[in-house]
Amino acid sequence: MTNKSTIRRVSSAVSLVGLLLLACMAAGAATASGAGSKPAMSHEEQLRYGERMYREGILPNGKPMQALVQGDVPVSGSSFTCVSCHLRSGLGATEGTVVTPPTNGRVLFQPRGLLQKNFEMVPTVRKYSLSLPQRPAYTDETLAECIAGGVDPAGRELSRTMPRYHLNEADMAMLIAYLKTLSDRLPPGVSETEMHFATVITDGVRPEDVQAMLLPIETYISKKNGIASAFKRRPQSMRMAVNMMGPDLVAMKMSLSRWHLKGAPDTWRAQLEEYYKKDPVFALLGGIGNGSWEPIHRFCEDHRLPDLFPVTDYPVISSKDWYTLYISKGVFQEGEGAARYLNTMHELLKGKTILQVVRTTRRGKALATGFLSTWKAFGWPAPVTVELSADQPLTPPLLDRLLTKEKPAVLLVWDDAAALPAVAALAHRADRPGMVVMSAVSLGPELRHIPDAARSYLYLTYPYRLPQDDVRYDSFIDFLIKGKSFDEQALRIVKQSYALGALQSQALMEMRGEYYRDFLLDTIGMMPDMDLPLYERLSFGPNQRYASKGCYIVQLGKGDKPELVKRSDWAIR
């Protein structure tokens, strides 16, 4: 009797808890779906919420999605977003031993066979396809079951690395609606037969620098089009090219427009809009400008247009923007390198003054900004900063007065070669700072003529591989520059542009025939590090937007033909 009564009480309690749970779930669903007093959500709103779930792991109610990985590890959706594995395009990736399948509606709602049609013999695509099991097409219901329970429509359990997300019905529907929009329509600038690009050239750039930028890109396009023509004439003889590129890319022609921007930068946006309207392109390749790249960067963000490796000293420094991929942070990176180097001497510099003399040109300000933002992030107080207007020379008496007043342990001179006499005059000063730092790039050809007396205390930021080491890479670009004459600056641009050609050709071959803009950037983000001329290491990674991350601190050696001598690692820590 007692037992029966206990069982009845427990049973009632379980029923009550069950009812409460059901009520809570229903309430949750109602809130999430906006039912009740709230007006119904528009399709656009649903897609926005779906995108937020996919990219940020945040539910429509503002809370993080919840999930389990590896069977028993609870994780927050904001750490385990869909986008982190399936990528922004939803077209999946391979990283190490983990292969993630596409999650865009166009692919999910088709059955998956053993191999991708027409790509059976393309090694990269073949390997990717064979890593994924065959399955019937998903439906909305089976997709929801898969996201929540980790079982595909063939009844196969997915890898335990795939999070099992707890989502209510309304939130799940929004996520699935968003997946259906991912990479579903070819972007402008791509057709079955052609891929069209543009390169932006702004006013005031030296013609030889423009030619240096164009040379590798146009050579790449010309060679690619040569392959397409040969394939059209004799497809049987192009088997190797087909196997490397796939049957679509091998036959595709490429073209490049030149978009010249004239006048003041605040008029560029209108010019870019006009060009884009008349001449839609898949992506911007290279490009060159003397000033800030910001107007072009913003245009590309707004039009979701990839912009690869523009030649600019002044990129936009952002950890969130997506569409422009820079080869480095430009001048900013040298200031950053100086701050990192000085931070390695924190014991010596504690409580000491650092004096920063800044020429208020674009270059001087970018160097100072790079230094200051990095220096402050390390927790140091801001240095004493003295600004010099464009027409105010840094004379030895002026520098003497500043040093007498501030007595700095380190002097940073963010100026050009005109400051060298004042810096050299410090050799005779008994209480000169232990270290003077300048930008090697800002010194231009005068770098090799630093007075002997200053070489012992003058340290330089140098954001490239050292010239004596880079000669090993000359063979990479010999075929491009043979019979042509370039000065040091133009040669550097050829090398930067060559890196773009290497990057782009590799990325297109790995895109599995899916020529979507976000997937181009996703693919680059998953590419192995590259060892090319000019920079020690170009590395990518999801959301990394500056391929070269290092900067040496060097000194000029002794003698008439001095070499640069390393005083730091490439990546200073």
Next chain:
Amino acid sequence: MLSARFLRRLLVASLVLISVAGPVQAAGKNYQRSIVKYTMPDVVLVNQNGTKVRFRRLIETDKTVVVDFIYGTCTTICPVLSAGFANLQRKLGADSRKIHLISISIDPEHDTPQVMNEYLKNFRARPGWDFLSGSREDIDRVMKAFDAYFPTKMSHRPLDFIKAPSSSVWVRLDGLMGTGDLMSEMKKAGAL
């Protein structure tokens, strides 16, 4: 006559040798387990606070050490490894102080102290979990010492290494695993 102590040592040595001969699939599991001896390089790395640390000194400790190789912008393998570390700390509660978790960056050019600090915050890491970076040369030396050299970060594999206090051998776990498996391996290694 052979002493019981000698026989015990012989048995342990034989077991180690058998394990060193090659990794074995952990029974019913998706990862491989092996017991290995490594010699650590004497390199100076930098942690998420920007503090320089002598790596060998960090390893030669009276705490259990668990090491993995990750990078800050990794999308697939590393978040799973790191969620495992975070969950391990939660499950161990106060005992997590006896364990030193060490994640070593395989993308040292990108993983600055700021990036690493942010990464650990994102996983709600507790004290006792350090993320280390350094020069490419030093990181390469550490990877090679663990027989885990990846020329590029995109070719990396999921690996965990466990060393019990005062032990001279490492348990090498090759593959992704849940927290239950990791804890059971730590117990097996005498590390919990």
